[in-house]
Amino acid sequence: MRDAVMQALKTVNDPELHRDLVSLGMIERAEVEGRVAHVKVNLTTPACPLKGKIEGDVRAAVLAVPGIEAVNVTFGAMVRPAAQPALPGVKHVLLVGSGKGGVGKSSVAVNLAASLARDGAQVGLMDADVYGPSVAHMLGQGTAKVTANAERKMQPIEAHGLRFLSMANLSPAGQALVWRGPMLHSAVQQFLKDAAWGELDYLIVDLPPGTGDVQLSLTQTVQVTGAVLVTTPQDVALIDAARALDMFRKASVPVLGVVENMSYFVAPDTGLTYDIFGRGGSRKLGNLPHLGEIPLDTEVRQDADAGLPTVLAHPESPAAQAMRQIARNLAGRISVQAMAHLPEQLPVV
Structure with missing residues (x-):
């Protein structure tokens, strides 16, 4: 039978x-x-x-x-690795970027990482925003310090079921880093190759805003599975998001989809929905897969300040539910891409 x-x-x-x-x-x-x-x-x-x-x-x-x-x-x-895994033990490197600051890119990156980890994946989070690192604070680890293991590799800090590295944990609090391009390139190299990331299904990289040295260093250093674009709906954000999209395409990085943050606001007293920034604008970005829309929610800001991702602090909130679905949609897109190179028939165990 x-x-x-x-x-x-x-x-x-x-x-x-x-x-x-x-x-x-x-x-x-x-x-x-x-x-x-x-x-x-x-x-x-x-x-x-x-x-x-x-x-x-x-x-x-x-x-x-x-x-x-x-x-x-x-x-x-079992997460299938990319055709050419980026780093030893790391199946997929994912870039989360935006053309400009202020669109909630870091918040999205932190919650995507936390959501994937909550679902059972092995997840790392690299804060590549060297000039304005915020990941450590959002994870409640702003005062933690990075240590080295026996092999003299940086040991990522663990928080909320994931591992992360941020310049905030390597430099004195409040100190500005006045670095030129070569120093940024060296920092990116160290975060990627001189860190004991261990076995990871996904390494999510929170990029700085724009299309500068860090983005170029990353795409030249490792094989990237794909990128996620974060934008808000208004045209002024979409103009810069289009530039980021062009950068990824020129660097031959597949864009897995776009996330529309602060897409709408639901008034807590009336339940009425307001499109403060003009909902749906992200669909103007070519034929990119639309990963989802995140509502403007004060809990997201409060949770970030408290050092706990919204998907963990308030998992039933509309914003958390949206980010959970976006993380799953992203994981699905990665699976489709990873499985595309496999043979037509795999052995049955």
Whole structure:
């Protein structure tokens, strides 16, 4: 009867990859005990955005097998690495950028990292905004200091289930860094290659605003899986976001999608929605995938000041729910890209 179950599973497609679960090697186990089938599906990311649909499709397909009366579906996850992994042990390097400051890029980067980690992924966060580092404060680790391990590599600081490095933890508080391009390049190199990141599914890099030296150093130093553009809806932000998009394309970095931050505001007293900055403007950025819209919410600012990502502090809030879905949409996009180079038929365990 197991063979019949496997044949049924060949009719179930991954909704994003458009191939069946068997040929993708996603069926880790398929067993039958009496009239009960036990199926374990290995997802391509712990943050799979369509896990519920896959479970429903598996149940329907297996229940159609004669003699099967119940299906027990469980899940595992294994993030497939990029065709050319960027760093030893790091499967994907993701850049979070914007054309200008003030659009909430760092807040989005921190919450994306925290959300992916909450879903079970191994996540690192690198604060590449050397002149204006804010990640450490947003994670409640502004006074922590980076140490070295036995191999004299920088040891990332751990907070909220992820590992991070920031210049804020290497320089005296409040001290301005007056560095030229070569020094910035050296700092980026050290953060990437002289740090003990360990085994990571995703290393998210919070870029500085603009299209300067740090962006150039990163794209020339490591193989980047892709970039996420963060913008607000108004035209003045979109103009600069378009420049950032052009930079990524010239550097041959795939843009995985755009996030529209501060997209709208829901009045807490009336529940009415106000498009303060003109909602939906980010859809003007070419044919980029739209990862999602985040509402303007005072809790996001309060949580950042308190050093706790909103997706952890207020997981049921509209802003947190939006960022959780954006993180899952992003993970899905990465899976599609990573699986594109695999053969048509993978071995079944």
